[in-house]
Amino acid sequence: xxxxKPTAKVESGKKIDRVFRTVTRRKVLSGGIAATAVLAAPAxxxxxxxxxxxxxxxxxxxxxxxxxxxxxxxxxxTSKLVESMVNGSGGILGRQIEFVVAxxxxxxxxxxxxxxxxxxxxxxxxxxxxxxxxEARAIMPKLKEWDTLFVSHGNGDGRLTTPQFLVxxxxxxNVSAPMGARALALYLKDDPAxxxxxxxxxxxxxxxxxxxxxxxxxxxxKKLVDKxxxxxxxxxxxxxxTKVMRSGAKGCYVALQGDEARAFYTQATQYGLAEKMPLxxxxxxxSNIKALGKSAAGxxxxxxxxxxxxxPQNKAFVxxxxxxxxxxxxxxxxxxxxxxxxxxFAGMKKANSAEPDALVEALEDLEVTSIKGAIKIRKCDHQxxxxxxxxxxxxxxxxxxxxxVKIYSRxxxxxxxxxxxxx
Amino acid sequence: MRARGLFILxxxxxxxxxxxxxxxxxxxxxxxxxxxxxxxxxxxSLDLMIGYTRLESFGHAAAYGLGAYASAxxxxxxxxxxLIVIPMAAIITGVVAMPIAWVCTRSTGISFAMLTxxxxxxxxxxxxxxxxxxxxxDGIAGIARRAGPFGIDFFQTKIGYFYLVLIILIxxxxxxxxxxxxxxxxxxxxxxxxxVKTRTLxxxxxxxxxxxxxxxxxxxxLAGALYAPLAGFASPELFFWRMSGMVLIMVIIGGxxxxxxxxxxxxxxxxxxxxxxxxxxxxxxxxxxxxxxxIAVILFAPQGLWGLFRSWREKRRIGVVSKPQSDAPHxxx
Numbered sequence: 001x002x003x004x005k006p007t008a009k010v011e012s013g014k015k016i017d018r019v020f021r022t023v024t025r026r027k028v029l030s031g032g033i034a035a036t037a038v039l040a041a042p043a044x045x046x047x048x049x050x051x052x053x054x055x056x057x058x059x060x061x062x063x064x065x066x067x068x069x070x071x072x073x074x075x076x077x078t079s080k081l082v083e084s085m086v087n088g089s090g091g092i093l094g095r096q097i098e099f100v101v102a103x104x105x106x107x108x109x110x111x112x113x114x115x116x117x118x119x120x121x122x123x124x125x126x127x128x129x130x131x132x133x134x135e136a137r138a139i140m141p142k143l144k145e146w147d148t149l150f151v152s153h154g155n156g157d158g159r160l161t162t163p164q165f166l167v168x169x170x171x172x173x174n175v176s177a178p179m180g181a182r183a184l185a186l187y188l189k190d191d192p193a194x195x196x197x198x199x200x201x202x203x204x205x206x207x208x209x210x211x212x213x214x215x216x217x218x219x220x221x222k223k224l225v226d227k228x229x230x231x232x233x234x235x236x237x238x239x240x241x242t243k244v245m246r247s248g249a250k251g252c253y254v255a256l257q258g259d260e261a262r263a264f265y266t267q268a269t270q271y272g273l274a275e276k277m278p279l280x281x282x283x284x285x286x287s288n289i290k291a292l293g294k295s296a297a298g299x300x301x302x303x304x305x306x307x308x309x310x311x312p313q314n315k316a317f318v319x320x321x322x323x324x325x326x327x328x329x330x331x332x333x334x335x336x337x338x339x340x341x342x343x344x345f346a347g348m349k350k351a352n353s354a355e356p357d358a359l360v361e362a363l364e365d366l367e368v369t370s371i372k373g374a375i376k377i378r379k380c381d382h383q384x385x386x387x388x389x390x391x392x393x394x395x396x397x398x399x400x401x402x403x404x405v406k407i408y409s410r411x412x413x414x415x416x417x418x419x420x421x422x423x
Numbered sequence: 424m425r426a427r428g429l430f431i432l433x434x435x436x437x438x439x440x441x442x443x444x445x446x447x448x449x450x451x452x453x454x455x456x457x458x459x460x461x462x463x464x465x466x467x468s469l470d471l472m473i474g475y476t477r478l479e480s481f482g483h484a485a486a487y488g489l490g491a492y493a494s495a496x497x498x499x500x501x502x503x504x505x506l507i508v509i510p511m512a513a514i515i516t517g518v519v520a521m522p523i524a525w526v527c528t529r530s531t532g533i534s535f536a537m538l539t540x541x542x543x544x545x546x547x548x549x550x551x552x553x554x555x556x557x558x559x560x561d562g563i564a565g566i567a568r569r570a571g572p573f574g575i576d577f578f579q580t581k582i583g584y585f586y587l588v589l590i591i592l593i594x595x596x597x598x599x600x601x602x603x604x605x606x607x608x609x610x611x612x613x614x615x616x617x618x619v620k621t622r623t624l625x626x627x628x629x630x631x632x633x634x635x636x637x638x639x640x641x642x643x644x645l646a647g648a649l650y651a652p653l654a655g656f657a658s659p660e661l662f663f664w665r666m667s668g669m670v671l672i673m674v675i676i677g678g679x680x681x682x683x684x685x686x687x688x689x690x691x692x693x694x695x696x697x698x699x700x701x702x703x704x705x706x707x708x709x710x711x712x713x714x715x716x717x718i719a720v721i722l723f724a725p726q727g728l729w730g731l732f733r734s735w736r737e738k739r740r741i742g743v744v745s746k747p748q749s750d751a752p753h754x755x756x
Binding site: 064065069101102103105108109112113114116117119120134137138141142203204207231232 | 449458654658697700707
């Protein structure tokens with residue numbers, strides 16, 4: 001028994017010794033080097049400073065994967081085209097421009113995360129190309145914290161430029177949902193039909209679009225017999241189309257985009273919906289026309305941008321586009337991102353700066369001659385005053401063509417300041 | 424002992440790095456790290472059901488969404504500090520989970536999984552139906568991190584919020600670890616291995632299953648409650664089946680039945696998704712690569728990343744034990 005205690009001590013000492021023998025001088029040194037590396041990390045990990053020299057970086061937090069990926073792909077292709085055009089002609093303010101793309105997946109949470117990365121990792125204090133309105137809504141409250149300017153190219157939710165959501169660093173160069181609905185409703189004034197039905201995607205833009213159309217046609221003494229709001233990302237419209245066909249309405253207003261629109265128009269063709277009642281839509285896009293095939297002829301809708309518009313700026317754009325993308329035609333997203341960038345660059349030239357603070361001041365009440373004609377960015381609500389374009393799809397020698405049938409002046413087509421309604 | 428010493432050193436280094444990291448990183452990485460910890464907590468809550476009781480849930484997004492919406496509505500509607508709102512939201516989620524647990528535990532296996540999915544989709548559809556309350560597809564935006572109580576405002580900052588999430592994760596982990604190691608946890612293990620035998624031994628296995636479902640929902644709700652003030656909004660996607668699928672993948676990648684594995688899985692999932700989608704050369708193909716990595720993990724590390732680490736540690740331990748034996752002749756000489 002006498003020897004028990006010392007033996008235990010020896011055993012315990014051996015164990016401790018074994019543990020500490022593993023912590024050799026080499027390991028301590030390598031650990032020290034690693035710790036030093038971690039401590040030194042801020043030098044290259046910390047926030048990218050806004051450089052007044054070097055390229056002007058513009059972030060594109062857009063949809064690369066997901067249901068709206070087609071719209072995102074249009075944003076990217078035209079931005080890259082603009083990049084080569086601008087840099088080829090000497091850049092802006094003597095600096096080259098550079099676009100940095102991030103995939104938001106159409107998800108507001110990812111949009112915030114990715115935009116923050118564009119700002120803090122890549123130094124993009126100017127952003128555009130956000131596809132979905134709910135993503136824009138999630139990003140907007142963070143703009144001040146990030147010291148970043150956001151120029152919308154396609155976010156349609158009317159409320160984004162109302163006091164409810166507007167922030168100083170947000171501008172909308174594009175046509176909003178109420179504006180698209182307004183132009184179409186004005187066009188339908190002489191339509192003998194009195195009753196319509198609306199089908200729209202059940203999120204910010206779709207709701208805003210259907211609501212505005214409802215308000216506008218009620219002013220004309222017409223009415224919506226029903227509003228069919230479909231879930232975001234829906235692929236099967238069979239039951240909804242049946243409901244539309246049985247509604248007794250004389251026309252159907254469609255507020256769907258991306259994959260949803262493609263699925264709807266494809267199934268509408270199968271069910272012969274276009275033969276039963278005329279289809280009207282807030283945005284006539286090339287992909288809608290393609291999905292409808294021969295049934296596309298006769299489709300009437302608002303158009304945020306139509307490649308057939310007869311302005312010198314648009315002709316030059318279409319020429320550059322078709323040269324860069326043979327066999328393709330610019331869709332509305334291409335036109336709107338092109339215009340948003342034109343507005344941004346005009347602001348830079350006016351401010352002689354690419355700093356967000358200077359740009360906010362320069363963009364207010366800015367007049368730009370764009371591919372759609374004369375555009376004014378209102379100071380009161382940062383909404384771009386755009387003309388209201390209505391197109392009708394007609395058969396052409398090389399397929400269906402969106403022919404412009406009416407252009408309403410920007411004063412008529414733009415809602416009252418800070419509102420979604422028109423006086 | 425050597426391996427254990429190394430393990431303790433690794434854990435201590437990770438904890439120290441965790442506490443020091445936000446001061447070294449740019450803001451966006453602090454946010455990603457915070458979200459990774461929240462995902463870790465969310466995945467760990469599901470592990471209580473999957474890993475310890477073999478209750479495969481396909482609708483755990485319900486817990487996350489409920490926690491996030493409860494937290495968002497409480498912060499926006501009442502003048503209650505965030506530090507009180509977060510546990511309140513977790514409790515609310517637990518209370519809502521009680522009838523869900525009662526219904527779902529009437530079945531087992533695939534029926535249980537489908538019932539949990541049905542409840543999650545029910546909440547998802549309800550968000551669209553009760554627009555005045557939930558904001559519909561727009562969700563709820565402008566959620567502020569309300570200061571207090573006693574004027575505490577440290578957790579309102581980006582770094583402060585990271586620490587809050589880290590502390591809550593550590594406390595939750597310690598609680599869950601104690602729970603699964605307790606006699607209660609042993610009964611859960613019995614249910615997982617052979618429910619009929621456990622019932623024969625006199626245990627009311629359904630009651631145990633109900634309790635663990637409620638607890639898993641409460642911790643999932645806690646994760647959701649932490650997410651809403653971080654993102655500043657809550658949207659219907661939080662209830663969507665995709666979210667349930669994501670958390671399931673996190674648990675499988677990390678290693679089920681380990682608690683720490685799913686935390687690791689949550690972090691790996693988020694960083695992989697984030698970094699892959701940022702690679703310009705893969706662009707829209709990143710989900711394909713992500714899926715391939717997931718398949719590889721299933722095939723080559725069926726016990727998950729933590730299981731892989733543990734088997735590596737075990738091999739090293741065996742190596743340490745066998746090494747002195749091989750050295751023995753030299754020692755003798």
